Amino acid sequence: MDNTTRYERLRERLQNGDLDRRKFLGLIGAAGAAYGLQTPFAKYANAQTVSQVRFDGWGGIVSEAFRKYAFDPYTAKTGVTVVDGTFPGGDEYLAQVRASQPGEYNIAHLSGVFDYARYHSFDLTSALNLDNIPNMSLVMPALTNAFAAVTPDSLSAVPYDYGSTGLAYNRKYISDEEMKEKGAKILIDAAHKGKIGGWSDWRTRVWYGALQTDQDPNHITDIEAVWDAVRQHRDLALKYWASGAELMSLLAEEEIHVTEGWSGRIYALQEQGHDIGYYDPPKGFGWQECLFVIKGSPMEACEELLNFMLDPATSIAVAEGQNYPPALDPTKVDLGAKIPTLPAFDPTGTLSGLTFADPGYWNGNEADWSETFSRVQRGY
Numbered sequence: 147m148d149n150t151t152r153y154e155r156l157r158e159r160l161q162n163g164d165l166d167r168r169k170f171l172g173l174i175g176a177a178g179a180a181y182g183l184q185t186p187f188a189k190y191a192n193a194q195t196v197s198q199v200r201f202d203g204w205g206g207i208v209s210e211a212f213r214k215y216a217f218d219p220y221t222a223k224t225g226v227t228v229v230d231g232t233f234p235g236g237d238e239y240l241a242q243v244r245a246s247q248p249g250e251y252n253i254a255h256l257s258g259v260f261d262y263a264r265y266h267s268f269d270l271t272s273a274l275n276l277d278n279i280p281n282m283s284l285v286m287p288a289l290t291n292a293f294a295a296v297t298p299d300s301l302s303a304v305p306y307d308y309g310s311t312g313l314a315y316n317r318k319y320i321s322d323e324e325m326k327e328k329g330a331k332i333l334i335d336a337a338h339k340g341k342i343g344g345w346s347d348w349r350t351r352v353w354y355g356a357l358q359t360d361q362d363p364n365h366i367t368d369i370e371a372v373w374d375a376v377r378q379h380r381d382l383a384l385k386y387w388a389s390g391a392e393l394m395s396l397l398a399e400e401e402i403h404v405t406e407g408w409s410g411r412i413y414a415l416q417e418q419g420h421d422i423g424y425y426d427p428p429k430g431f432g433w434q435e436c437l438f439v440i441k442g443s444p445m446e447a448c449e450e451l452l453n454f455m456l457d458p459a460t461s462i463a464v465a466e467g468q469n470y471p472p473a474l475d476p477t478k479v480d481l482g483a484k485i486p487t488l489p490a491f492d493p494t495g496t497l498s499g500l501t502f503a504d505p506g507y508w509n510g511n512e513a514d515w516s517e518t519f520s521r522v523q524r525g526y
Contacts (some may be wrong), residue, residue: 235248281456346386410469432500
């Protein structure tokens, strides 16, 4: 049975009164959030108040490992049944939301301002009443400013964490000094041929191509030079990795010595005892994750959930579960002992060491650049 048929049957049962609406919590695209959410949510949920939680992820990220470390412990602790539905990819995920009835989906887990801008352009934007989200005052302005640049009159989402796509390297083969000296150009250094990795994502490849050609990723003046750098990387790399789990496996087993990687994933390797360094080069690729309230949703209920997510106790638990710093300003909130040790963490709360993508610029070039990268990836 396909997703559409399942959703139609569930909606029909709800409309007929066969199911108690209060016993369902739906988070779409929340596979990444679920890994951290299951810890704090389990403190409050039980089988008497919630009988089923649906995590709809995209891109195949609801894996067996994810089930082992997130879904199974959640079910064992709470007695709540977890239903796993996975969309084939990000575009299919967005299409499913656009095709839904108003209010059918309420909260989407978005990764970064790219997605926020896309949802806004598809007329899915709501208007949050920030008076109902008092914990928003604890959030770092550097994160909310990125959303306000898209919707200056109101916000439709709250950021709950941030991270970076920086450089990860095995210190057995690459020193801290070499990494800082070469920066992003280490990924096109022939001395490491066959031991280089990289994510098969056009945005990441173009961003790093810009850094490797000494250009501002938000204002590229020579795109052909960038594509040449992307080709250099392609020819020197062992392979492109397709998931965070594969990234960790390649580094842990020393199949590759250096790659760009997600900061939280690299911290997990460090926790496991692997001597993996992490470095954010100048104009490092920063991003934030958020919970976006879709137009037509019950606003007060959604705002209550968002405020809960930004409560310091919840935010810290999620951050510690995912290994990504919370959106909360560390100059206003004591974040405990672990969070200040996470890669990408900024004790000043300014996030001045990271660069966030200009959504208009990157989304405006998506069609052309993603198509070109697809050709480059195939060897052209």
